[in-house]
Amino acid sequence: MTLFSIYQKLFAQYGPQQWWPADTPFEVMVGAILTQNTAWTNVEKSIAQLKRGGHMCPPYESLLTPGAIDQLPHEQLGELIHASGYFNVKATRLKNFCHWYLEQGGFDALNRLDTASLRRHLLSVNGVGPETADDMMLYAFNRPIFVVDAYTRRIFSRLGIVDDAIKYEPLRERFELEFIGKRKRMNDDEHVAHYNEYHALIVVHAKDVCRTKPQCGQCCLRRQCDFLK
């Protein structure tokens, strides 16, 4: 059982995912912050609110832009993203991130940085931790960085592939080294495509088993699911 064979099994079951569910790279970044420890269904409501500019009917004026979020009063932003929880924390983080983003010159300027520099740069922003930064790296900037989340650690430690106490960085590095392995030489775009699919498939699988057997204690995310074995 290898990281690649598990990937194949997930891909055979669920097919290509073509993540991230967003229209623009900036929307990916906002979503990455909003989804911190939060169900995506709640994030969707907040994103929709922002796109609607908080209005109930047209004409809408989207507030889902760095400039708008930077200038929006904390209180008002908190209302717009209320549904995704931690709204005070996240309003601060979003405003903080957007201010920084504009200061850096926006997407194109950031995108000129090499992968290691860009990652360090994102991590320096308050409210952007390893997973959030890597969501942005992979799904907004298309960089070859594998996204580790709580599911990843749980699934692979329960399959006995990794130690359950493994930290974020070692686990990410291990995935990046072992997933494709020496199977063949790939360019960055091919790595990006595979990392993109793998993380998406893990999340989709999690949603699937939890929908099928809610809190059953039987799926691989809870106890001894044999689907991935």
Next chain:
DNA sequence: ACCCAGGGTCATA
């Protein structure tokens, strides 16, 4: 009524 969700920061030892 309880459990969980595509985390991160900060204070403390």
Next chain:
DNA sequence: TATGACCATGGG
């Protein structure tokens, strides 16, 4: 370095 408190909504 490692643990704990805290943030908060909505669906199963």
